[in-house]
Amino acid sequence: MILVLNGPNLNRLGLREPGVYGTQTLEDLERLCEGWGAELGTAVTCRQSNYEGQLLEWIQDAEEHGFSGIVLNPGALTHSSYALRDAIAGQRLPVVEVHISNVDAREEFRHRSVTAAVCRGKISGLGFLGYRLAMEALVEGTAEAES
Numbered sequence: 778m779i780l781v782l783n784g785p786n787l788n789r790l791g792l793r794e795p796g797v798y799g800t801q802t803l804e805d806l807e808r809l810c811e812g813w814g815a816e817l818g819t820a821v822t823c824r825q826s827n828y829e830g831q832l833l834e835w836i837q838d839a840e841e842h843g844f845s846g847i848v849l850n851p852g853a854l855t856h857s858s859y860a861l862r863d864a865i866a867g868q869r870l871p872v873v874e875v876h877i878s879n880v881d882a883r884e885e886f887r888h889r890s891v892t893a894a895v896c897r898g899k900i901s902g903l904g905f906l907g908y909r910l911a912m913e914a915l916v917e918g919t920a921e922a923e924s
Contacts, residue, residue: 784852846915
């Protein structure tokens with residue numbers, strides 16, 4: 778079972794900077810993730826919060842709720858949240874960081890991620906497809922660990 782977490786402002790997908798993030802909504806993304814999960818043979822739960830503390834709690838509690846991995850788009854918290862970094866590091870589940878836009882092609886402040894170093898990997902700039910690739914990596918990694 779995979780937990781997909783989206784951070785601040787991702788509830789505004791489809792409205793916020795469509796030239797950067799596209800015109801599809803968060804609901805569209807969540808439907809895609811659930812469908813991809815079904816194709817990959819795993820349940821998917823999607824959540825979004827504009828509040829750092831809520832994201833921390835979801836990450837901290839994920840394993841005890843039966844999740845095997847986390848796909849995380851921390852939004853702007855990527856660049857500033859040491860609390861989020863510590864929550865990822867302080868639990869045992871693999872986390873793949875995802876960004877819809879190519880953060881390295883954007884403003885300088887977006888080039889640094891404080892969370893990526895404690896994640897299994899980072900996918901950036903592939904739009905919603907990055908979520909599917911992150912889910913595939915988690916499913917394959919879980920299967921390898923069980924072998």
